Amino acid sequence: MGIKFRLTLMSFLQFFVWGAWLITIATYFFNSPMAAGENAGAKFGAIFSTLALSSLFMPALTGIIADKWMNAEKLYGLLHILYGIVLFYVPQVTDADTLYYVIFAAMICYMPTISLSNSIAYTILKNNDFDVVKVFPPIRVWGTIGFIAAMWVTNLTGSKANTNQFLIAGAFAILLGIFSFTLPKCPPQKAIAADAGLADQLGLxxxxxxxxxxxxxxxxxxxxxxxxxxxxxxxxxxxxxxxxxxxxxxxxxxxxxxxxxxxxxxxxxxxxxxxxxxxxxxxxxxxxxxxxxxxxxxxxxxxxxxxxxxxxxxxxxxxxxxxxxxxxxxxxxxxxxxxxxxxxxxxxxxxxxxxxxxxxxxxxxxxxxxxxxxxxxxxxxxxxxxxxxxxxxxxxxxxxxxxxxxxxxxxxxxxxxxxxxxx
Missing domain, CATH: 1.20.1250.20 (MFS general substrate transporter like domains)
Incomplete structure (x- = not known):
């Protein structure tokens, strides 16, 4: 398997495992018993806000880990496997409060992988003497295609109003996690100086x-x-x-x-x-x-x-x-x-x-x-x-x-x- 094909597959799956449920989680929630009673909209708003909450701190933290201590492709794979495992738990959830914490845990694992996938692709392409500016955009566009494909799969399998959407995403996330361990190594670059302060490390x-x-x-x-x-x-x-x-x-x-x-x-x-x-x-x-x-x-x-x-x-x-x-x-x-x-x-x-x-x-x-x-x-x-x-x-x-x-x-x-x- 060529380098560009493997990165294209990574990009496709990166957004497939998100698109399988992101657009349809509201349809699932408002058609479930969890939406019964008052404040269903506020409860769902809180659940969806976990995407934003995890984006506030996780990309920075995982960036530091990948820069200083752990191969980026291994961290990426571990996060996707954890993300898939969390999504497999969603069918067991019967109340909105629990769903909030489960989706929050899933987003803590998933959201940092978006920036990690870009970093991995950049590193591998540079290490193999590819023109990143020319080669990366056609690879990245397959991520959007993956998102679209996942939406179609969820709809055509009758999964948009049930928990199958999370099982689809979870299964492919674990496969992506395992696949990522086969990618070329992306070791820590030590980009952050050892004597840098906490503010510098966190980009503050x-x-x-x-x-x-x-x-x-x-x-x-x-x-x-x-x-x-x-x-x-x-x-x-x-x-x-x-x-x-x-x-x-x-x-x-x-x-x-x-x-x-x-x-x-x-x-x-x-x-x-x-x-x-x-x-x-x-x-x-x-x-x-x-x-x-x-x-x-x-x-x-x-x-x-x-x-x-x-x-x-x-x-x-x-x-x-x-x-x-x-x-x-x-x-x-x-x-x-x-x-x-x-x-x-x-x-x-x-x-x-x-x-x-x-x-x-x-x-x-x-x-x-x-x-x-x-x-x-x-x-x-x-x-x-x-x-x-x-x-x-x-x-x-x-x-x-x-x-x-x-x-x-x-x-x-x-x-x-x-x-x-x-x-």
């Missing part, structure tokens, strides 16, 4: 960027937009699945039966929009591209608010297509902004801070607050959700963030900033 020196008004404002908007990034992952599939309760459509509706496959259009769109980013950045600049992302989120939510499985199906499809721009444009352009405006000595930790503010703090607050708001304002006494109101509220939120960003964030377009942008 980048926090001084909050003392710069422009950077502080950027990180604030990163957090605010991060609150929206996971909302459709949290609620998109269960929103489509809920049309089964509407007598106009019913459980045999195409949208209800194949909700997860329809949602996978979002990930397909993501792979396409990645290819357009260099053009948009060169033509419009970083600030406008980030603004396009925010406006795309308004469309994403607004189209869901008015879509339905009949004459409004085109809105649901278009919303999924718009997702690619909404998700990619802010993440890529935001990363480039950090790359071109921070000192090289703290650039890596600054990138970590950007990810922490979006996928950590922002996603955590978005998960918790959205769950509370849905319970408080958009759920009837019988437990039915007002999806039209929910998506409109999210659209208004995204619009407010976009307007504030346009008015407050000042950044001059410099074409040289995008000359070396990675796809």
């Amino acid at each position: 020196t980048s926090f001084k960027l909050f003392g710069n008004y422009k950077m502080a404002l950027f990180f604030l908007f990163s957090m605010l937009l991060g609150g929206a990034l996971q909302l459709t992952n949290m609620y998109g599939d269960t929103f489509l699945d809920d049309f089964k309760n509407n007598p106009l459509y019913g459980p045999e509706s195409f949208v209800v039966r194949y909700s997860t496959i329809i949602m996978s259009i979002s990930q397909i769109s993501e792979t396409a929009f990645i290819l357009t980013i260099p053009f948009f950045l060169k033509r419009f600049g970083i600030k406008k591209v980030m603004l396009f992302s925010m406006l795309a989120w308004v469309l994403r939510f607004g189209l869901f608010a008015y879509g339905n499985p009949a004459d409004g199906l085109w809105m649901i499809i278009l919303s999924c297509i718009v997702y690619g721009m909404a998700f990619d444009f802010f993440n890529i352009s935001g990363s480039l902004f950090v790359e071109t405006t921070t000192d090289s000595k703290i650039r890596s930790s600054a990138q970590g801070l950007f990810m922490m503010m979006t996928n950590g703090v922002g996603a955590f607050l978005g998960s918790k607050i959205s769950g509370y708001a849905i319970d408080r304002f958009y759920t009837t006494a019988e437990g039915h959700k007002d999806w039209h109101g929910i998506w409109l509220a999210f659209a208004v939120y995204a619009m407010v963030v976009a307007v504030l960003f346009l008015l407050l964030f000042k950044h001059e377009h410099n074409p040289k900033d995008v000359e070396n942008v990675a796809h």
Whole structure:
């Protein structure tokens, strides 16, 4: 097996074992006895927030371990095996509180493997004299394909509303863990100086960027937009699945039966929009591209608010297509902004801070607050959700963030900033 093929397989499985349940866990939860009673939305929001909580500390900790003490591919394999074992326990869970801790344990194992998989691929490609900039993107795109494939498998096997989705993910995670032990060795690089302080080891020196008004404002908007990034992952599939309760459509509706496959259009769109980013950045600049992302989120939510499985199906499809721009444009352009405006000595930790503010703090607050708001304002006494109101509220939120960003964030377009942008 060639190096590139093995890394491609690793990338495919890396996101397959996440995509098998990430989009459909809400459908499972809200169709289970765990959602009975009050505050089901808040309980699910707490469960989903474990992705963000684990992102706050685990990538940094595992990065230090891989840098100083343990081969990256072995650590990666161990984490995936543990992740798979935890997922196998999910079918035994019968209450929301226990599910919170089980999913939290799974996320503690899984979330750091995302950055570890990139580090392993970079190291192996460099050690084998490959051009990383040229070779890595085609390998990484198979990760998104793996995520899409997992969503299709979950839907077509009838697993989107039961615990089989976790068993599928768990089985392939253990296989990935075992497979990773066969990868070329990635020993510790001793990248962190032995006399470095704790702040340097954890990348905390980048926090001084909050003392710069422009950077502080950027990180604030990163957090605010991060609150929206996971909302459709949290609620998109269960929103489509809920049309089964509407007598106009019913459980045999195409949208209800194949909700997860329809949602996978979002990930397909993501792979396409990645290819357009260099053009948009060169033509419009970083600030406008980030603004396009925010406006795309308004469309994403607004189209869901008015879509339905009949004459409004085109809105649901278009919303999924718009997702690619909404998700990619802010993440890529935001990363480039950090790359071109921070000192090289703290650039890596600054990138970590950007990810922490979006996928950590922002996603955590978005998960918790959205769950509370849905319970408080958009759920009837019988437990039915007002999806039209929910998506409109999210659209208004995204619009407010976009307007504030346009008015407050000042950044001059410099074409040289995008000359070396990675796809």
